[in-house]
Amino acid sequence: xxxxxxxxxxxxxxxxxxxxxxxxxxxxxxxxxxxxxxxxxxxxxxxxxxxxxxxxxxxxxxxxxxxxxxxxxxxxxxxxxxxxxxxxxxxxxxxxxxxxxxxxxxxxxxxxxxxxxxxxxxxxxxxxxxxxxxxxxxxxxxxxxxxxxxxxxxxxxxxxxxxxxxxxxxxxxxxxxxxxxxxxxxxxxxxxxxxxxxxxxxxx
Amino acid sequence: xxxxxxxxxxxxxxxxxxxxxxxxxxxxxxxxxxxxxxxxxxxxxxxxxxxxxxxxxxxxxxxxxxxxxxxxxxxxxxxxxxxxxxxxxxxxxxxxxxxxxxxxxxxxxxxxxxxxxxxxxxxxxxxxxxxxxxxxxxxxxxxxxxxxxxxxxxxxxxxxxxxxxxxxxxxxxxxxxxxxxxxxxxxxxxxxxxxxxxxxxxxxxxxxxxxxxxxxxxxxxxxxxxxxxxxxxxxxxxxxxxxxxxxxxxxxxxxxxxxxxxxxxxxxxxxxxxxxxxxxxxxxxxxxxxxxxxxxxxxxxxxxxxxxxxxxxxxxxxxxxxxxxxxxxxxxxxxxxxxxxxxxxxxxxxxxxxxxxxxxxxxxxxxxxxxxxxxxxxxxxxxxxxxxxxxxxxxxxxxxxxxxxxxxxxxxxxxxxxxxxxxxxxxxxxxxxxxxxxxxxxxxxxxxxxxxxxxxxxxxxxxxxxxxxxxxxxxxxxxxxxxxxxxxxxxxxxxxxxxxxxxxxxxxxxxxxxxxxxxxxxxxxxxxxxxxxxxxxxxxxxxxxxxxxxxxxxxxxxxxxxxxxxxxxxxxxxxxxxxxxxxxxxxxxxxxxxxxxxxxxxxxxxxxxxxxxxxxxxxxxxxxxxxxxxxxxxxxxxxxxxxxxxxxxxxxxxxxxx
Numbered sequence: 001x002x003x004x005x006x007x008x009x010x011x012x013x014x015x016x017x018x019x020x021x022x023x024x025x026x027x028x029x030x031x032x033x034x035x036x037x038x039x040x041x042x043x044x045x046x047x048x049x050x051x052x053x054x055x056x057x058x059x060x061x062x063x064x065x066x067x068x069x070x071x072x073x074x075x076x077x078x079x080x081x082x083x084x085x086x087x088x089x090x091x092x093x094x095x096x097x098x099x100x101x102x103x104x105x106x107x108x109x110x111x112x113x114x115x116x117x118x119x120x121x122x123x124x125x126x127x128x129x130x131x132x133x134x135x136x137x138x139x140x141x142x143x144x145x146x147x148x149x150x151x152x153x154x155x156x157x158x159x160x161x162x163x164x165x166x167x168x169x170x171x172x173x174x175x176x177x178x179x180x181x182x183x184x185x186x187x188x189x190x191x192x193x194x195x196x197x198x199x200x201x202x203x204x
Numbered sequence: 205x206x207x208x209x210x211x212x213x214x215x216x217x218x219x220x221x222x223x224x225x226x227x228x229x230x231x232x233x234x235x236x237x238x239x240x241x242x243x244x245x246x247x248x249x250x251x252x253x254x255x256x257x258x259x260x261x262x263x264x265x266x267x268x269x270x271x272x273x274x275x276x277x278x279x280x281x282x283x284x285x286x287x288x289x290x291x292x293x294x295x296x297x298x299x300x301x302x303x304x305x306x307x308x309x310x311x312x313x314x315x316x317x318x319x320x321x322x323x324x325x326x327x328x329x330x331x332x333x334x335x336x337x338x339x340x341x342x343x344x345x346x347x348x349x350x351x352x353x354x355x356x357x358x359x360x361x362x363x364x365x366x367x368x369x370x371x372x373x374x375x376x377x378x379x380x381x382x383x384x385x386x387x388x389x390x391x392x393x394x395x396x397x398x399x400x401x402x403x404x405x406x407x408x409x410x411x412x413x414x415x416x417x418x419x420x421x422x423x424x425x426x427x428x429x430x431x432x433x434x435x436x437x438x439x440x441x442x443x444x445x446x447x448x449x450x451x452x453x454x455x456x457x458x459x460x461x462x463x464x465x466x467x468x469x470x471x472x473x474x475x476x477x478x479x480x481x482x483x484x485x486x487x488x489x490x491x492x493x494x495x496x497x498x499x500x501x502x503x504x505x506x507x508x509x510x511x512x513x514x515x516x517x518x519x520x521x522x523x524x525x526x527x528x529x530x531x532x533x534x535x536x537x538x539x540x541x542x543x544x545x546x547x548x549x550x551x552x553x554x555x556x557x558x559x560x561x562x563x564x565x566x567x568x569x570x571x572x573x574x575x576x577x578x579x580x581x582x583x584x585x586x587x588x589x590x591x592x593x594x595x596x597x598x599x600x601x602x603x604x605x606x607x608x609x610x611x612x613x614x615x616x617x618x619x620x621x622x623x624x625x626x627x628x629x630x631x632x633x634x635x636x637x638x639x640x641x642x643x644x645x646x647x648x649x650x651x652x653x654x655x656x657x658x659x660x661x662x663x664x665x666x667x668x669x670x671x672x673x674x675x676x677x678x679x680x681x682x683x684x685x686x687x688x689x690x691x692x693x694x695x696x697x698x699x700x701x702x703x704x705x706x707x708x709x710x711x712x713x714x715x716x717x718x719x720x721x722x723x724x725x726x727x728x729x730x731x732x733x734x735x736x737x738x739x740x741x742x743x744x745x746x747x748x749x750x751x752x753x754x755x756x757x758x759x760x761x762x763x764x765x766x767x768x769x770x771x772x773x774x775x776x777x778x779x780x781x782x783x784x785x786x787x788x789x790x791x792x793x794x795x796x797x798x799x800x801x802x803x804x805x806x807x808x809x810x811x812x813x814x815x816x817x818x819x820x821x822x823x824x825x826x827x828x829x830x831x832x833x834x835x836x837x838x839x840x841x842x843x844x845x846x847x848x849x850x851x852x853x854x855x856x857x858x859x860x861x862x
Contacts (some may be wrong), residue, residue: 010343018659018660019659019660020655021793023789023790023793024793027790027794028794034714047759047762048761054347061760062477063759066786066789066793067656067659067782067785067786067787067788067789068672068782068783068786069659069726069789070658070659070671070675070678071674071677071678071724071782072678073677073678073681073682073685073725073729074681074721074725074782075730076847077725077729077730077733078759080730080733092587095427109730109851110730148602175832179264
């Protein structure tokens with residue numbers, strides 16, 4: 001971890017239905033097996049990760065709602081100063097996908113307009129139990145103009161990639177703030193990328 | 205008959221203590237259904253029942269013919285009550301409840317007599333309370349009835365009767381069971397082969413576990429959380445509770461063999477005295493009852509968490525298996541192991557009695573009668589039996605430590621119907637809020653926190669109090685936001701916000717972080733938060749405290765500030781439940797349930813430490829005097845607004861800047 005204080009710090013939140021695997025994605029990304037009480041020890045924050053991107057260190061402060069989903073009145077306030085939101089659903093659970101719209105609405109109401117989003121379908125390791133096709137996921141993301149990726153928190157496939165894509169989307173958007181936004185092109189680029197990654201099969 | 209009317213009536217009746225009155229009538233009149241309800245309180249006072257109120261309620265609570273499905277009860281009432289009364293009266297009064305002074309009771313008028321019986325036998329009252337959901341369950345069945353002729357969801361007469369029989373046989377009323385069978389022509393099947401009838405009825409009565417959960421707990425599942433229906437709940441529950449590895453458990457505990465990497469792993473691989481990292485269930489039970497060392501902490505951890513890897517029945521089976529030491533072992537060893545088994549069993553019953561259902565109690569009772577008696581452990585058998593009876597009758601003293609109560613700050617118009625929160629001191633509001641929430645908090649049981657039950661549609665019924673506390677939290681926040689948003693003028697709005705900040709300040713001083721968080725969440729609601737014009741007018745001192753609260757509860761550094769504060773907080777204290785649940789979620793998701801097919805006990809230890817942290821705070825209640833009039837203003841909030849409605853109101857107060 002290099003000198004983070006000088007570099008960029010992004011606040012990200014992970015949302016989605018309970019049991020969609022939000023905590024698993026975070027645990028996998030942080031490379032922390034959580035086999036000790038480390039996470040609860042005061043002063044240790046496993047939710048803080050630094051990511052290297054083009055020789056630049058970006059600090060990610062990740063907040064997730066795992067375990068607290070039912071505290072509806074709490075979650076809304078956390079959107080307020082978020083830079084990026086990861087919306088997670090479980091590809092084997094129709095209900096979790098049905099809620100995606102609900103989350104998008106929440107974000108548009110609560111989060112600042114500058115926020116970037118990514119839609120993530122989790123549990124690709126359970127391909128035989130899949131209920132939501134990749135296409136449906138992609139369509140949902142396209143209709144909201146946000147990138148999309150499918151991951152497996154269990155195998156680790158695409159987990160890091162998902163966070164990188166979110167950071168990319170943020171960089172892109174912050175650039176576009178200065179120039180005129182060209183959303184369509186940006187989206188195209190990212191979705192192509194996610195397919196490319198998938199074709200390569202298991203990585204990470 | 206209008207089903208709604210029927211339902212509301214049954215609820216009213218249940219609210220009083222008159223339900224059981226009907227049970228003492230020899231004949232329940234088919235046509236006089238409605239009249240009976242009205243007349244039961246006054247006109248029947250002279251008629252004296254013949255048998256002990258305790259027995260009747262124990263046996264039949266939840267089966268009041270007035271309170272639930274009519275056709276079922278007609279049959280039972282007409283066919284069996286008469287018979288029941290004779291046999292039961294004889295057996296029970298003679299044998300079990302000798303202590304009840306019948307003469308003293310019969311001198312009282314009927315309503316007083318019921319009250320008297322309830323007072324003398326808190327168990328009856330508790331049983332009545334506990335069985336209340338039957339009436340709801342049946343109402344539910346009736347409501348879901350599509351046609352009168354065909355109704356697969358309605359519980360059949362024979363099922364209901366089977367359940368009564370099951371209970372009677374558990375109590376040992378063989379003659380009664382026999383005569384009911386003869387009367388009704390129904391064959392009583394032994395229940396403990398697979399499921400007990402209660403389970404079966406619940407499955408029949410509630411087509412999905414979510415429905416069942418709602419019926420039992422009265423908690424509503426939010427609309428944005430779609431219900432999962434029509435799945436096989438038994439399979440799901442087994443999947444969650446037993447996990448995926450049962451192969452090793454099929455082996456008898458006496459065939460498990462010596463410690464090896466195959467069946468036990470230690471935290472320090474070279475030190476067999478170190479803590480267990482993972483093991484088979486057989487090994488865990490063996491270590492639990494090890495004659496050479498008694499580890500109370502290990503026992504507590506096990507009893508707190510075993511339900512995350514096995515069931516009550518299976519653990520009980522293993523324990524009894526362990527008791528039956530094969531004859532080739534040294535008699536001294538044999539005796540020591542048996543003593544250990546009994547100690548574990550005693551601890552289990554003493555501290556986790558809620559774990560046991562009728563089936564397991566029946567097994568324990570058989571174990572005491574057969575095995576313990578045969579091995580001449582007469583005193584131990586007696587001790588265990590008394591313990592079970594004490595627990596069954598609910599006469600245990602409360603676990604809560606009693607404290608001196610501070611006198612409340614009562615407003616002058618406490619008894620005025622116009623009493624409003626403006627009349628009450630903020631500190632007193634904070635106190636009463638704390639009492640309401642602590643009451644729910646103190647009821648949270650360890651099993652509610654296992655396996656992320658509160659988050660799983662299929663296991664939610666196991667976490668009623670966790671869910672109640674969360675629902676309460678949300679309601680309170682919304683109510684606070686609504687109270688602010690519905691003010692008439694800016695001045696009043698400023699005053700209201702200031703008031704809630706002061707209340708939050710009192711809550712912080714009371715170390716009630718949960719309620720404080722709810723107040724913050726209310727003021728932090730986007731409809732309130734965006735009212736910058738209003739916030740500008742709030743005294744600076746107050747906005748500064750509000751910022752301090754936000755800072756204390758911020759998620760930065762994994763809630764570093766809050767955790768530090770909590771660590772130095774002495775009870776009474778009410779921690780913020782959300783963080784506990786997040787920590788549990790990460791502990792559960794971050795550690796596998798099994799290591800090389802062995803139960804990961806280290807994971808359970810971590811979960812346990814979290815749960816013990818909670819239990820530590822549950823023990824010491826707040827020393828505030830409850831004030832009913834104030835409390836009733838602070839709960840059961842009138843219809844709460846939706847987020848959208850509040851937001852539109854907020855836009856009216858302060859339009860968006862262009």
